[in-house]
Amino acid sequence: MASASTAIQMTPSSILVLNTTVPFLPTACHLLFSSTLLQNYRRTMSASEIQESSDVRIAHTLHTKEEEFVHKRRETVFQALQNLKIPCSKNEVPHIALLGSGGGQRAMVALLGSLVQLYEEDLLDCILYLSGVSGSTWCMASLYQEPDWSTKLETVKDKIIERLSGPQVSWGEARTKLKEYHYGKDFFSLTDVWAVMAVITFVKEIDECKLSEQWDHLSKDPFPIYTVVDKQCKQHEDVCVDPWFEITPHEAGYSLSGAFVETSSFGCQFDKGHKIKDQPEMDMLYLQSLCGSCLADGDEIHKFLWDKISEFLHRSSHSEMKNEDPKTPPVDKCHQALMDLADMNLCVLNDQDPSHLDQSLRTTLDDLDGYQLGFPTENMNPADKQAVKHLVNQHTKNVSNHLSRYSSMPDIQILTHIFKCMTSWIWGRHYNFLHNMKDEAVPAALQEGETRDYEDSGLLNNSPYFSVLREERHIDLIISLDFSDGDPFMTVKKAAEMSKKLNLSFPEVNIPSEDVDNPKDFYVFKGKNAPTVIHIPLFNVVNCGGEIDYWRNKYRIVQDPYSAEKIIDLMKVAGKNISNNREKIKEQIQAIIG
Template sequence: MSYKPWAAKDNISLAILKYERFKQFMVCVFNTDETFIDDFTSYCMDGLWFGGGGFLELELLTELSGDEISCRPGVHNGLGYNWTCCSRASEHCNRNPLQSSTRPENGAGREVGTREEAEFVEVKPSVRMQMQSLASKQARRKHRNLERMQDHSSVRIEHSLNKKEEKFVARRRKKIQKSLNKLNIPCSDENKVPNIALLGSGGGERAMVGLLGSLDQLQKAGLLDCVLYLSGVSGSTWCMASLYQEPDWSTKLETVKDKIVQRLSGPAVSWGDAFYKLMQYLFQTLSDPKKLNLTYFWAAMVVTTYVKEIDERTLSGQWDQKSKDPFPIYTVIDKQCKQNNDGDPWFEFTPCEAGYSVIGAFVKTSKFGSQFENGRKIKNQPEIDMLYLQALCGSAIADGDFNEKMLWEQIKGTTDVDLQKLWIWGRNYNFLYGMKDEAVPDALQESETRDYIDAGVLLNSPYFSVLREERDIDLIISLDFSEGDPFMTVKEAAEMCKKLNISFPEVNIPNGHSEKPKDFYVFKGQNTPTVIHIPLFNVANCGGEVNIKQWWKEYTTFQGPYSAEKITKLMEFAGQNITNNKDNLLEEIRLATKKKL
């Protein structure tokens, strides 16, 4: 790795610490006598450097000539990340941007909140970065204008696909066309293949394991390569997060499945590691208390007990545009929109964008959580990691309409604490704050922050993520792992779509099927997508009504992590719903294809 000299003001030198994880850099400024002046954080975006505070005074640019400066591999800073030190950082960079404390000048000693000593790498004293004054005010103006363009391009308000998603869909259709031909479903035009969405409902670890078992059998049946979108709620997103750690997981699902099952059947994340992760999350909020919320605790101390890992990757970072897998969509809801019954509660995360599915307002996924005003980013924040995203998606307890009241009843009279002030979940900066756009409801433009929680508390299946008109879905395969009424999600989806004037088939359930559901239902309508509904426990894989109830008792939502035996058994039951209905699925895919030709 190497860097060229940078331009700035006279008689000042720089030392740069590269924060590998988020493309984030810490810049330390020194006088010519080597005394420390200041430090600040900057970010690299498309070849340009941006930052705050003193950084804008220095106006660093990249297109300059000069000798390259070698940089050696970085150090462990005690928080699990790697740095790269340039210039005389080993001698002078005593500050850690993630810590408020300073290090002794000799580089030794233990920093607050760390578990091990951090040592800076040795860098030759002769290595320096010289800086010069900027050529003109015109260069400064151009630099600021480019910065504004980058900020504004992060927010998009329109009913269309993101360009990257659009390109992926075009590539994926070629794979779907080949898959259809292998299944003896003729399709000569890749632009005429049906758009198929596979949905995984919520249901905690039951949904996580059930979705994995279902996907395994879809792959073995040759049907998985027909799927364009994979969307999940709550526990299903835990499965998705595990799968997409592996590039092209759908091409090696047997191996990936065994790896996931082995992890889920193995030891839990240690309490020390979980608590350490919580401290990392909380430290991030020290400089920004507005983002402090209970989801950090939920992620580190609860979600890790089920997924049995601390996944610090990011959604945008782990995605490859040439992926051979279905396009992933993770879903949550806007809590204030749900409670106040205004705006658009349906919120989605994809590798490209995060935003409101119904009104069509999006921000780059890597910028979700950054502070915006009137569509312009005013304070950058690192992208949320996958553990936190799984906690957002799987946080049914965060629903204040029920759980807050229940807990308040239990502690009422024992404390003077106002639970409402503490019951904050999924709080992040609102990228629509201060905007003046008629397409965006006023409520979404007026608040600086919004709270995001488990979508299952409103609808336990991610229908609205795939019902966006621009996604043009022809066939929805809904795998329902919900506890309770086996038809609640599809019935509520139909009712909500009717109110929102979104095309959805009528849902009529035969008498007695709520107690003894079958394993395969199809709902169709004129100018609507076809919806296949598959309840997890049914008369086909369980037997009679008594057996169905027994299985539900064994796999209730709120219980501890499953044993290896329970995981294996549940995967088999979920998989049977696919193997028993392979011909039915093929027929509906064939009809959807025929309808497009």
């Protein structure tokens, strides 16, 4: 195990700061801060000297409740190792983290299959932490609904399969949830829309449980870590900042900077380290959307969302949209205008001519209140796709701003707000709990601005390595399950590259060139004073034979929800990666103990 914990702690009455000002250094990537910064942000201090803050915690230590959990879970791990006939004393119990990558519903189902097989092979109780990105967090959210799910996984698995292959949530329930998100808090973004129009489609439920209520330190399951990235930090190429953000049952915050707030307070308004305005705690549906909004920078997600918005509008009858004020124009005119506007966006994204929709929209707006502004189709150059997209985006913003004047129509108000979020591309907006702190223990860029935007970690690295590379978690073995598209080694290679820039302990990663297109099912990377990393690509030459491409195409990340048959087949394929390598996993556990 590593040395004693180190910390910098802010209390309500005072802030401890470093005597040395740490400059920001340029970097060529979206990365972070250098090893010098990481070392300078730490100050040796025993756990007994740390005073817990009621608002913001600046510390390179674990939350006290997580420490309590780790102490108890180590007993479970010790017993599991005894059952596996792996020699180990109680003070040698290894810290093992299981990582689930992103990959939409493919990741959700494949992680479930992997965990079920770990359970069957008596390996699940060896896991201390379970950390996920994107689709893997959808699986985690389903599992942790059940207290002590890891002790009864066969039963829990059957319930999850039944739900995932069952009927969709009704449109009425979805509309009600959308209204709750819109009117229930200060910030409404595309993350709320994605939760109701996309996540529900795949998870087939509205999970309103709160993460902080779902867990206590006596739980018999691995400790869950949900991960996202700070969008502003990710986009900083000229300064060193920390984009890695984790959300656990106890606290949420920046993994490497060591800046945290209680999970129940994440989203509340803060100033100078003190909470000044409450916001409702996010529910598990929203958390799954926050973690699982990958592709949030691409055309595919635009198409997907506009298609869902259009479907939502076409399936919502005019009679469902109430007109509270008889003096306002008919609600059906606003509704028709929004339908035409959504379909225009889809036409442009699909390289189709939107002229007929433009004419319908002009007529509707003229009948509504004489509004004359139309989409300048006569000036549109189909060959310049970016210019066309810019035009329709601006047109959408103008029409939405015009229709938002009808605030007495609640449904129209929500819809125009969604349209404006689409034009501004706002995801995961929350109050910044580090706002105005002026604390040298945290990168200055994180303390700027009243709000921060958070999005899917898959947009930076599609596996949650940096949540378990926190020094204070003392991880000895990482088992990385990779369910992502494209290069099956991208996540581990990128983690090694980023760790090197940060001077974090991580083994060298060298992949034989012939394995890139034909990966095997088990890789081990080791380094001096670094955690051992086991990397397992989902589809490989062992469990798929010569049909890797067939399986990748069969289980694409963006497609209709899987049937029960497809879910069971994918779980079996994922499970083979565990059953085929049971003895190899045991060997690596034994090696880290030795």
